[in-house]
Amino acid sequence: MDRNTFAMLCELLKTRGGLLDDGNVTIEEQVATFIHILAHHVKNRSIQVRFYRSGETISRYVHRVLLALLHLEDVLFVKPTPVPDDCTDSRWRWFKGCLRALDGTYIEMNVPESDKPRMYMDVDPEEYTPVTLDELPIGEDIPNEFESIDVVEASDEWSQWRNDLAEEMFDTWMSRRT
Numbered sequence: 001m002d003r004n005t006f007a008m009l010c011e012l013l014k015t016r017g018g019l020l021d022d023g024n025v026t027i028e029e030q031v032a033t034f035i036h037i038l039a040h041h042v043k044n045r046s047i048q049v050r051f052y053r054s055g056e057t058i059s060r061y062v063h064r065v066l067l068a069l070l071h072l073e074d075v076l077f078v079k080p081t082p083v084p085d086d087c088t089d090s091r092w093r094w095f096k097g098c099l100r101a102l103d104g105t106y107i108e109m110n111v112p113e114s115d116k117p118r119m120y121m122d123v124d125p126e127e128y129t130p131v132t133l134d135e136l137p138i139g140e141d142i143p144n145e146f147e148s149i150d151v152v153e154a155s156d157e158w159s160q161w162r163n164d165l166a167e168e169m170f171d172t173w174m175s176r177r178t
Contacts (some may be wrong), residue, residue: 001035016075017068025053025061033058034065 001009010027013019022040027062035116036042051058068077 006031006035012072012075013065013068019064019068025057030061030065034062037062063173 006028010031013031014027019030027052033047033053036050037047047053047058048055051118065137090106
């Protein structure tokens with residue numbers, strides 16, 4: 001922020017926001033502390049070291065600047081105006097009448113049939129029968145002809161197999177890169 005903008009902000013906070021210079025901390029230092037905390041996301045302890053003030057003093061004056069900014073709500077924050085119904089800008093036609101929806105107001109509307117989501121079913125609802133978990137053939141389709149591995153203990157054979165596999169995968173990856 002340049003010096004002129006900073007001076008205008010301090011003057012605005014003093015005249016319209018009600019920020020006072022109490023003789024201990026100037027308005028400029030109060031605003032600088034507040035802006036430094038916001039801009040650099042620093043903790044109270046860092047500000048204590050930088051501005052040579054106690055943590056309580058910093059908290060008190062940051063709170064005062066914040067209250068002064070809240071008093072400037074009408075000056076600093078612009079109230080949105082609704083887009084007129086006769087607006088010809090094509091970007092706004094999708095949001096026609098939506099300003100009230102943003103503040104949590106319920107708007108009753110009728111969606112055209114062409115814009116409603118369509119439901120496609122692969123199963124005829126009249127042929128549907130519910131299936132219980134007991135009726136599902138879980139695990140029955142796995143053949144028992146293979147030996148299942150329950151525990152893999154550390155051995156030279158497994159370590160060598162793992163290393164060979166990793167090396168093969170790495171070589172394949174390197175060959176694809178070139």
